[in-house]
Amino acid sequence: MAAGPIAERNQDATIYVGGLDDKVTETLMWELFVQAGPVVNVHMPKDRVTQQHQGYGFVEFLGEEDADYAIKIMNMIKVHGKPIRVNKASAHQKNLDVGANVFIGNLDPEVDEKLLYDTFSAFGVILQTPKVIN
Numbered sequence: 245m246a247a248g249p250i251a252e253r254n255q256d257a258t259i260y261v262g263g264l265d266d267k268v269t270e271t272l273m274w275e276l277f278v279q280a281g282p283v284v285n286v287h288m289p290k291d292r293v294t295q296q297h298q299g300y301g302f303v304e305f306l307g308e309e310d311a312d313y314a315i316k317i318m319n320m321i322k323v324h325g326k327p328i329r330v331n332k333a334s335a336h337q338k339n340l341d342v343g344a345n346v347f348i349g350n351l352d353p354e355v356d357e358k359l360l361y362d363t364f365s366a367f368g369v370i371l372q373t374p375k376v377i378n
Contacts, residue, residue, distance in 0.1 A: 264288070281314065
């Protein structure tokens, strides 16, 4: 799980994972994402002072298809009670135009962040994790 310089990584096969709980480790990330395909590398940047990860990380897969599959099945699943954001590492670095915030009331109690994300992502790029507030 050692991380090399980012230039050596296959960017097309690397995903960005955000919204990570403090308890998430590189080992857990590896075990979670290997379910989507062969993992080559997991890197979670750490704060220099506290040595804690900063709530996000990168997973490099063997191939781009595996990375795309991981994005489809893992985005917005809950890990330690928090929905994670999963997308292409290169997409995380792009400047995206801000559209609009959408507020929806009277949701069924069964509706969670993943369902909201899956429903609304059909209409365009979602910039922030949907939040369900009870």
